[in-house]
Amino acid sequence: MAEKEVRLFGMWASPFALKVEWALKLKGIEYEYVNEDIPFNKSDELLRLNPVTQKIPVLVHNGKPLAESLIIIEYIDDTWTEGYSIMPKDPYDRAQARFWAKFADDKDNLSEGAFVSWTSVECISATFGVFTSLGEAQQKMLQEAREAFKTLEQALGSKQFFGGDQIGYLDLAIGWFAFWMPIFEEIASISIVDNENAPLLKEWFARILDVDMIKTSLPPRDKIYELSKQRREQFLSGQIKP
Amino acid sequence: MAEKEVRLFGMWASPFALKVEWALKLKGIEYEYVNEDIPFNKSDELLRLNPVTQKIPVLVHNGKPLAESLIIIEYIDDTWTEGYSIMPKDPYDRAQARFWAKFADDKDNLSEGAFVSWTSVECISATFGVFTSLGEAQQKMLQEAREAFKTLEQALGSKQFFGGDQIGYLDLAIGWFAFWMPIFEEIASISIVDNENAPLLKEWFARILDVDMIKTSLPPRDKIYELSKQRREQFLSGQIKP
Structure with a gap:
């Protein structure tokens, strides 16, 4: 089965991953959630996708990874410009x-x-x-x-x-x-x-x-x-x- | 004399204020520089303009104040959209x-x-x-x-x-x-x-x-x-x- 266009590496109890989920849901974007066992047992894929800070959440869009929850939210609003507006216009x-x-x-x-x-x-x-x-x-x-x-x-x-x-x-x-x-x-x-x-x-x-x-x-x-x-x-x- | 449309509250030795000056210069925006005596002798005007963090730089545009150097740089690029592009387009x-x-x-x-x-x-x-x-x-x-x-x-x-x-x-x-x-x-x-x-x-x-x-x-x-x-x-x- 093909990978979804959008994947979110998070952790079920992380408020930082949850923020990103909220943005995806507001936009109506389908995504696959990958639950990471942090902080002690991170997957190799997470470390490969975010070698710099090694933290979740990481959004992967068409294979390209992005980290930092607030930066991801702005990216989502910038990329899926149709529908719900997240950032203020002014x-x-x-x-x-x-x-x-x-x-x-x-x-x-x-x-x-x-x-x-x-x-x-x-x-x-x-x-x-x-x-x-x-x-x-x-x-x-x-x-x-x-x-x-x-x-x-x-x-x-x-x-x-x-x-x-x-x-x-x-x-x-x-x-x-x-x-x-x-x-x-x-x-x-x-x-x-x-x-x-x-x-x-x-x-x-x-x-x-x-x-x-x-x-x-x-x-x-x-x-x-x-x-x-x-x-x-x-x-x-x-x-x-x- | 009327106040300039753009004023920057900074401090001559602050790299954070300097970043904002660079953005203003790239855009060719005229501004008045207000040098603050930080950290021990801040002006009442600074404390009024940025009561939350009380830090420089503060940009005042048409009377409206903004703090945090990186946020100010994005604001400058967002507001003066003509000319030099500061943020990447993609x-x-x-x-x-x-x-x-x-x-x-x-x-x-x-x-x-x-x-x-x-x-x-x-x-x-x-x-x-x-x-x-x-x-x-x-x-x-x-x-x-x-x-x-x-x-x-x-x-x-x-x-x-x-x-x-x-x-x-x-x-x-x-x-x-x-x-x-x-x-x-x-x-x-x-x-x-x-x-x-x-x-x-x-x-x-x-x-x-x-x-x-x-x-x-x-x-x-x-x-x-x-x-x-x-x-x-x-x-x-x-x-x-x-």
Whole structure:
């Protein structure tokens, strides 16, 4: 049997692969999903397709591989130009969407000036920080995480979705928080995105999880819960390092 | 006097602001340069224009501010569509250019799977690592930095420029290494990009520094040398932290 024109190398529990699936589904593109056993047992094919970072997701389109979830989403929108529009049409809106996606994703930012750096903890790193620490360190990180999501909320404002009346690039980029965050919060007995701290974002959590395409493509909650719990214990016991 | 339509908030010694200047110059866009005294004495206007990351560069176009150098470069190419093309036209080439720019820029990458992370040291972080360490730690980082640039060289291959026959997005994104790297190497008595490790990249260093627009827009070498040396001493003595 011939290979499908589009293949996605992912991992069932990866939010980064899920974002790319969402983009493919919005466009109505058929694809084959290749589930990788990461991080300890990657296939030779993955290493061949993405030798530089060796990470999933990797999209293979007509034999040509591409890595990095947000870059893949832009590629999908650029290549299948018919149908659903993912990126904002206006150059300024597009740039702003990219800015917030970067803000949500960045682990850490080097200062963009004269190589004096400081730690600017953004959404994803702060969340993992809270999730993989305890006591005073966790409390400090919790403040930063709450601050980061409060800041992110500004990009939503009074809109239904970050993309406006329908989901777009930034919704795909950060939509996974809507599903994963309550799981993290439950496991670690903390609260980051709530009605007090980021009420608009909290409402958006409910709204995006109610979009049919999103709702029907999520991994099983109980399995994500178990895996997250297990990973947290491995972090806390020092078996794996952040 | 009326404000110029385009203003760039930068800092004379910042390679990140310089990239944006290069894009503006390639397009032939007139702009006003506002030099910020970073990191210790930022203007209120900068903090108002970029409250989220508070970093330079910030481009202000018709009163609307935008941050993050690579995002600004894409915005410039998207907005002034006439004349010089900065981004590759083909969606796959465009995605690849973004991938390599991210690879060169990222400080650190969170694993894109199941939140098991590892440290993937890319060009910029490895370079700063070598520059701000000593002894065994430096030797270890040096290996990683040499590896990172050797990897980056693959994106150049046998082309004149990363953009092909003329400079493009990726050349602008990483061109600053051509000027700064030999300064870092000289100060720290190390060698990262050389004829042995990355000969094609080393040739590209010479080639891009010979492009008129680039050559005529560089900051004074002696001042960058002095500032870099001073910053390094501050890092090594613990006065400022990486």
